[in-house]
Amino acid sequence: MSPNPPLPATLSLLSPLTPPSLERTWLTSPHPRLPLVATCSADKTVRIYSLQNFNLLSTITGGHKRSVRSCAWKPLVKGESVLATGSFDATVGVWRRWDGYGNEIDGINGDYAGGNMEVNVNGEGEVGGEGGGESDEDEEWRFAVLLDGHDSEVKSLAWSPAGSLLATCSRDKSIWIWEDLDDGDNNFETVAVMQEHSGDVKWVSWHPSEECLASGSYDDTIRLWREDVDDWGQVACLRGHAGTVWCVEWEGEGESTIPTANAEAGSSDGASEDETTRRNNTWLERHNQTGPRLVSCSDDRTIRIWTKQPRPRANPHASSSTGPGAIPSIIRPASIDETWSESAQLPGRHDLSVYSVAWSKRSGLIASTGADGRIVVYQERFVEEPPAAATTTEAKTDVDAHMDGADGDADGNGQVQAEEQPSLPRTEWHVIAIFDAAHGIYEVNHICWAPRVDRGRKEGEEEEVLVSTGDDGCVKVWRLER
Structure with missing residues (x-):
């Protein structure tokens, strides 16, 4: 039997983040503006590292009584960094730090570049340094507020794209949505508590531009949530996984995620430049109709892509019912329920839970990791066949979304007439890189993409790296080379 052909890309270790935690690390979150990452650990701390020199900059302690399971940076904040932390002690902490301390050094504020500063919270909830002094550095991080409501371990949290809402989920099977009132007093208001999941809720993730939340659970489902009038509710339930859904992430928006033929990777099908442009334009048109897709991973060792089905367009030529008893369609209540289907399953390369x-919001690549310690990178490509010959072979899944009303206008017989959708060029996913035993014998709990700027690079020339977080307490930064 001939050996497997070499993969078109390789992962190489750029550097570990030092020093590591002495206990298990759960997740690493890249800062939205600065070359920093925050890593949460079983030792009850959150560590802030530099992505430029890979060194520890500060350690946040004292906010939680048990392992810190998740952390997330608030987006769109100017002059300040805001970090939310979720813990196994059932609480959520919010931390703040002014970005104006010191002088700029290598793109990081001077006090950050200066070294390792530990910030602790004392019994009264005030922030103080190791020596209890009152210097600016001692007050680098301020413990702003503790959100209390969950009955059990907080597993995941995420800020909405505008930063006004914070979603948290827990082992207590609930999802809470908190609103940051931004009143200068660090006040948050509970706006929703959703309890439709029948098992632990492992993950929450916001749509990149809309207030739509996706969640994954121990009950093997993915659920989508939106606000309707003044209350939050479920708009879809995606079934297909045969095990716990550990993580759900959204595709990015924009042309960067449109799959293109890559001759270097062996995916070119000989299509002309005009044909390639046509396929990309068709893909973009449909993508704009359906919006970003979802990717999920599970205890069943599979990774699945989910696509929202566009609502049927009304046929302008269809006749409508008239008469004194007819109800104008303009006041017909529209259903907020959505229909999603499983559109792809990535090649199976994991031997244990994913x-x-x-x-990646930049390249459209997907990376995965899990209990087998393996990191896998996938690329989407057009299928090597003329689009006209393509047939729809999307896998079907049970979707608990019910259309309460007809989408579009009905004809005289009550039949909905919709415009036919253009055929979508087919794509498939290929493995382009694999790295085994990324953290030695230990499980890898989390992976994420992060921008990184080397010294000498101009603004906008940052490279995108992968950051893995493992049971060995280490966080590693990887470079994908093609």
Whole structure:
């Protein structure tokens, strides 16, 4: 039997983040503006590292009584960094730090570049340094507020794209949505508590531009949530996984995620430049109709892509019912329920549970990792056949979304007439890189994409790296080379 052909890309270790935690690390979150990452650990701390020199900059302690399971940076904040942390002690902490301390050094504020500063919270909830002094550095991080409501371990949390809402989920099977009132007093208001999941809720993730939340659970389902009028509710339930859904992530928006033929990777099908442009334009048109897709990973060792089905367009030529008893369609209540289907399953390369999956907003690549310690990178490509000959072979899944009303206008017989959708060029996913035993014998709990700027690079020339977080307490930064 001939050996497997070499993969078109390789993963190489750029550097570990030092020093590591002495206990298990769960997740690493890249800062939205600065070359920093925050890593949460079983030792009850959150560590802030530099992505430029890979060194520890500060350690946040004292906010939680048990392992810190998740952390997330608030987006769109100017002049300040805001970090939310979720813990096995059932609480959520919010931390703040002014970005204006010190002078700029290598793109990081001077006090960050200066070294390792530990910030602790005392019994009164005030922030103080190791020596209890009152210097600016001692007050680098401020413990702003503790959100209390969950009955059990907080597993995941995420800020909405505008930063006004914070979603948290727990082993207590609930999802809470908190609103940051932004009143200067660090006040948060509970706006929703959703309890439709029948098992632990492992993950929450916001749509990149809309207030739509996706969740994954121990009950093997993915659920989507939106606000309707003044209350939050489920708009879809995606079934297909045969095990715990550990992670759900959204595709990015924009042309960067449109799959293109890559001759270097062996995916070119000989299509002309005009044909390639046509396929990309068709793909983009449909993508704009359906919006970003979802990727999920599970205890069943599979990684699946989910696509929202566009609502049928009304046929302008269809006749409508008239008469004194007819109700104008303009006041017909529209259903907020959505129909999603499983559109792809990525090649199986994991031998054990897949804990984490990340969809690059920049390149469209997907990376995965899990209990087998393996990191796998996937690329989407057009199928090597003329689009006209393509047939729809999307896998079907049970979707608990019910259309309460007809989408579009009905004809005289009450039949909905919709415009036919253009055929979508087919794509398939290929493995382009694999790295075994990324953290030695230990499980890898999380992986994410992060931008990184080397010294000498101009603004906008940052490279994208992968960051893995493992049971060995280490966080590693990887470079994908093609």
